[in-house]
Amino acid sequence: MNFDLTEERQMLQDTLRRFLRDRYTTEERNRILNSDAGFSADIWAQLAELGVLGALFIETQGGFGGAGFDIAVVFEELGRAGVVEPVMDSAVLGGRLLAAAGRTDLVEEVIAGAAHLALAHGEPVSRYDLTHVETRLTADGGDLILSGRKAVVVNAEAAGHLIVSARESGGAADADGISLVLVPADVAGLTLRGYPMLSGGRAAEVTLDDVRLPASARLGDAGQGWALLSDTIALAHVALAAEALGAMESAVKLTIDYLGTRQQFGRPIGTFQALQHRVADMLIELEQARSAVIFAAGHLDGDTRTRDRHIAAARHLIGRVGRLVAEESIQMHGGIAMTQEYELAHIAKRIVMTDHRFGDTDYHLERFIALSAA
Amino acid sequence: MDLSYSPEEQAFRAEVRDFLETRLPKEMAAKVRQGHDHLSKADMEAWHAILNEKGWLAQNWPREFGGAEWNAVQRHIFEEEAARANAPRIVPFGLSMLAPVLMKFGSKEQQDHYLPRILDGTDWWCQGYSEPGAGSDLASLKTKAERHGDHYIVNGQKTWTTLGQYANWIFCLVRTDPTAKQQEGISFLLIDMDTPGIEVRPIILLDGTHEVNEVWFTDVKVPVANLVGEENKGWTYAKYLLTHERTNIAGVGFSQAGLEQVKRIARAERANGRPLIENPHFAARMAQVEIDLMALATSNLRIVSKAAAGGAPGIEASMLKVKGTVIRQEINDLARRAVGPYAMPFPSEAVEGDNDPIGPDYAGPLAAQYFNYRKLSIFGGSNEVQRNIIAQTLMGGRR
Ligand SMILES: Cc1cc2nc3c(=O)[nH]c(=O)nc-3n(C[C@H](O)[C@H](O)[C@H](O)COP(=O)(O)OP(=O)(O)OC[C@H]3O[C@@H](n4cnc5c(N)ncnc54)[C@H](O)[C@@H]3O)c2cc1C
Ligand SMILES: Cc1cc2nc3c(=O)[nH]c(=O)nc-3n(C[C@H](O)[C@H](O)[C@H](O)COP(=O)(O)OP(=O)(O)OC[C@H]3O[C@@H](n4cnc5c(N)ncnc54)[C@H](O)[C@@H]3O)c2cc1C
Numbered sequence: 001m002n003f004d005l006t007e008e009r010q011m012l013q014d015t016l017r018r019f020l021r022d023r024y025t026t027e028e029r030n031r032i033l034n035s036d037a038g039f040s041a042d043i044w045a046q047l048a049e050l051g052v053l054g055a056l057f058i059e060t061q062g063g064f065g066g067a068g069f070d071i072a073v074v075f076e077e078l079g080r081a082g083v084v085e086p087v088m089d090s091a092v093l094g095g096r097l098l099a100a101a102g103r104t105d106l107v108e109e110v111i112a113g114a115a116h117l118a119l120a121h122g123e124p125v126s127r128y129d130l131t132h133v134e135t136r137l138t139a140d141g142g143d144l145i146l147s148g149r150k151a152v153v154v155n156a157e158a159a160g161h162l163i164v165s166a167r168e169s170g171g172a173a174d175a176d177g178i179s180l181v182l183v184p185a186d187v188a189g190l191t192l193r194g195y196p197m198l199s200g201g202r203a204a205e206v207t208l209d210d211v212r213l214p215a216s217a218r219l220g221d222a223g224q225g226w227a228l229l230s231d232t233i234a235l236a237h238v239a240l241a242a243e244a245l246g247a248m249e250s251a252v253k254l255t256i257d258y259l260g261t262r263q264q265f266g267r268p269i270g271t272f273q274a275l276q277h278r279v280a281d282m283l284i285e286l287e288q289a290r291s292a293v294i295f296a297a298g299h300l301d302g303d304t305r306t307r308d309r310h311i312a313a314a315r316h317l318i319g320r321v322g323r324l325v326a327e328e329s330i331q332m333h334g335g336i337a338m339t340q341e342y343e344l345a346h347i348a349k350r351i352v353m354t355d356h357r358f359g360d361t362d363y364h365l366e367r368f369i370a371l372s373a374a
Numbered sequence: 375m376d377l378s379y380s381p382e383e384q385a386f387r388a389e390v391r392d393f394l395e396t397r398l399p400k401e402m403a404a405k406v407r408q409g410h411d412h413l414s415k416a417d418m419e420a421w422h423a424i425l426n427e428k429g430w431l432a433q434n435w436p437r438e439f440g441g442a443e444w445n446a447v448q449r450h451i452f453e454e455e456a457a458r459a460n461a462p463r464i465v466p467f468g469l470s471m472l473a474p475v476l477m478k479f480g481s482k483e484q485q486d487h488y489l490p491r492i493l494d495g496t497d498w499w500c501q502g503y504s505e506p507g508a509g510s511d512l513a514s515l516k517t518k519a520e521r522h523g524d525h526y527i528v529n530g531q532k533t534w535t536t537l538g539q540y541a542n543w544i545f546c547l548v549r550t551d552p553t554a555k556q557q558e559g560i561s562f563l564l565i566d567m568d569t570p571g572i573e574v575r576p577i578i579l580l581d582g583t584h585e586v587n588e589v590w591f592t593d594v595k596v597p598v599a600n601l602v603g604e605e606n607k608g609w610t611y612a613k614y615l616l617t618h619e620r621t622n623i624a625g626v627g628f629s630q631a632g633l634e635q636v637k638r639i640a641r642a643e644r645a646n647g648r649p650l651i652e653n654p655h656f657a658a659r660m661a662q663v664e665i666d667l668m669a670l671a672t673s674n675l676r677i678v679s680k681a682a683a684g685g686a687p688g689i690e691a692s693m694l695k696v697k698g699t700v701i702r703q704e705i706n707d708l709a710r711r712a713v714g715p716y717a718m719p720f721p722s723e724a725v726e727g728d729n730d731p732i733g734p735d736y737a738g739p740l741a742a743q744y745f746n747y748r749k750l751s752i753f754g755g756s757n758e759v760q761r762n763i764i765a766q767t768l769m770g771g772r773r
Contacts, residue, residue: 127714127715151715152715193732203718264511335753337580340582345745352741360711365655
């Protein structure tokens with residue numbers, strides 16, 4: 001057993017933390033949040049230059065990392081700084097899926113910071129049910145025809161390509177029969193309705209109306225997209241858990257700092273034991289969350305069932321702790337934390353809203369129970 | 375012990391229900407039902423006018439001042455029915471905060487002048503208590519008023535002033551004797567917001583809404599006639615006001631309406647091919663809140679009837695505040711959870727010029743509201759302060 005980061009990962013963490021601390025200030029981020037694009041092209045280019053995107057890919061994919069712990073290190077720092085740039089979408093969900101499907105050309109561009117991607121998987125009624133796909137893919141001569149609707153597709157507007165899941169066979173909720181296709185954003189029949197998200201960044205509702213694609217657009221074999229999809233989403237789970245952890249660390253730090261400086265009744269409010277114990281509880285839970293990220297990241301390469309059981313455990317625990325930390329941090333700050341300009345407001349939103357991506361606390365509890373049975 | 379409503383009370387409920395059905399504008403109810411509780415100023419004024427016409431605006435005022443003089447059960451019934459019908463809430467600052475203070479401590483002239491204007495909507499009041507340095511420790515407030523002949527000159531800053539952007543009057547706690555012990559140098563002053571030297575600056579909350587403000591005072595001239603009661607006795611009046619601020623603090627009606635909304639959503643949403651309302655985890659969460667709310671509704675009735683019978687609302691008000699806000703916040707958490715990925719869009723900006731909802735029409739404001747309602751356990755005396763009140767009353771000791 002060794003719980004230390006390797007030298008490379010330690011360096012990655014230090015570099016990224018320093019860069020974000022210097023460049024990604026509250027003012028800078030508030031400016032980004034208010035911008036039309038919803039993220040900064042400049043920050044994006046620098047993340048690529050620092051090797052942050054490359055660290056999310058394994059060597060054979062053109063990267064220099066890509067393991068669970070690399071992803072965890074990067075996302076913990078992104079979470080700490082409340083970064084809204086679409087690293088999750090372009091690099092993890094999009095890039096890693098394309099890499100696994102062997103589309104190295106586009107992956108190179110992603111690592112270089114030159115291409116954006118989006119995974120268009122969820123649908124208006126699929127909620128967190130990952131195998132629920134009603135969007136249809138049908139063969140027409142040598143071509144493929146894609147029709148359907150995709151919901152809350154994060155980063156869709158910036159993406160040059162969308163990876164769309166669609167059903168070629170089977171029932172609406174079967175894992176078998178789901179195909180993945182790579183769709184250029186400017187293809188005829190694809191329309192986006194974009195909007196900002198509560199925790200920053202942008203997403204869109206995607207309508208696919210008889211979109212005609214060459215057969216080469218299909219990633220992997222017909223109807224066999226589920227394995228690619230679920231392996232990629234497993235990476236995203238680790239990333240989300242680590243991001244929430246980093247954000248929680250920020251929330252707790254902000255709270256401790258504030259409790260030390262805010263004076264009421266002639267003394268710092270941090271001298272009230274009613275608050276001290278709650279800070280202690282947050283710190284205890286934070287250690288639990290850190291361990292959950294570690295066990296999820298460490299089992300990413302295990303067999304699917306072991307991997308998924310640890311992921312479900314981690315996301316459940318972090319969903320629970322995340323809510324506690326976000327709510328308690330706001331409460332112990334008082335009114336100041338309710339203001340949009342204050343750092344904690346954004347951080348708290350990042351924490352809570354991770355619980356709405358790829359399954360919430362309850363969903364992961366159910367998954368854990370199912371995966372633990374038999 | 376009798377838990378049933380008397381025939382008169384049942385008749386009253388029917389009357390309230392009928393009134394709400396016929397007089398509450400449908401568009402207004404639709405907005406409230408959608409969770410857009412940030413109604414326009416015009417909406418809120420219109421609802422006040424409708425209630426006033428019926429004589430039901432000032433529910434707890436004595437008849438001599440034009441009030442309905444309802445008892446606790448009547449108020450409870452109205453609250454339940456109004457929430458069920460998705461009526462807008464009554465803006466409390468003039469009606470249930472300032473008015474009781476004026477009735478008890480104001481001069482005859484002040485009563486005759488201000489009370490009718492609260493009823494007919496001429497004046498919109500806001501509450502100028504909190505300051506940047508004086509939140510939970512309200513008595514440390516610094517905004518000062520210096521007497522110059524028949525005027526005070528007011529300098530300082532108030533903050534968190536809810537809907538101050540709509541108000542034409544503000545009631546303020548100001549320091550009139552800087553040498554006295556904290557609580558003993560405070561006065562209660564009524565200030566016309568149009569007076570030169572007052573500046574209102576918006577504070578945007580974390581859900582993007584503008585509902586609170588900073589109010590700055592620079593050499594603001596206020597006639598001495600605007601002093602309520604005696605100089606340096608303001609703390610007594612402020613505390614009296616706070617006990618009124620805490621009536622209806624349990625928010626039972628709001629919680630009941632909120633829970634109904636969650637149930638509607640959970641029937642419409644599907645999880646794993648079945649209605650969300652049948653999902654055991656979600657159903658258990660809903661049931662637990664509902665059980666807590668049933669008990670709270672009964673506690674609320676118990677406590678308010680005792681108060682109506684002359685028992686002073688003491689630490690019970692604090693208990694209702696803590697439990698009531700925790701339950702409301704739990705319901706907001708359920709609502710956010712219920713909509714799944716559609717909690718992520720931020721509609722307040724997205725709907726600009728485009729009124730089609732993103733996802734199901736009920737999803738829009740729920741996640742933003744979850745964050746906004748964190749305020750419930752912070753304002754009106756934070757839940758920690760309420761717990762201190764409870765503990766210190768029962769056990770004494772230092773803060
Ligand atoms: C089953 C059992 C086995 C034990 N075995 C051993 C043993 O092997 N060796 C040994 O030396 N002792 C042992 N103890 C004693 C144990 O360490 C004491 O019970 C413990 O230190 C608490 O002391 P107390 O019971 O006097 O409670 P108190 O100290 O009187 O505390 C009463 C309550 O007040 C709280 N409290 C006290 N101070 C504060 C504070 N500053 N802030 C907030 N809350 C406070 C406590 O947490 C507790 O809830 C044992 C006790 C039990 C019950
Ligand atoms: C949305 C909103 C609307 C508001 N509207 C108005 C309004 O219209 N008019 C108005 O005058 N004010 C208003 N307020 C202000 C509100 O009353 C204050 O926010 C509240 O009194 C808390 O003060 P504070 O925010 O300065 O927090 P602080 O007093 O600094 O408290 C910070 C934290 O410390 C805790 N704490 C403080 N003292 C103790 C103690 N002794 N023991 C244990 N814990 C303690 C608090 O509970 C809180 O968790 C509003 C606030 C909000 C958020």
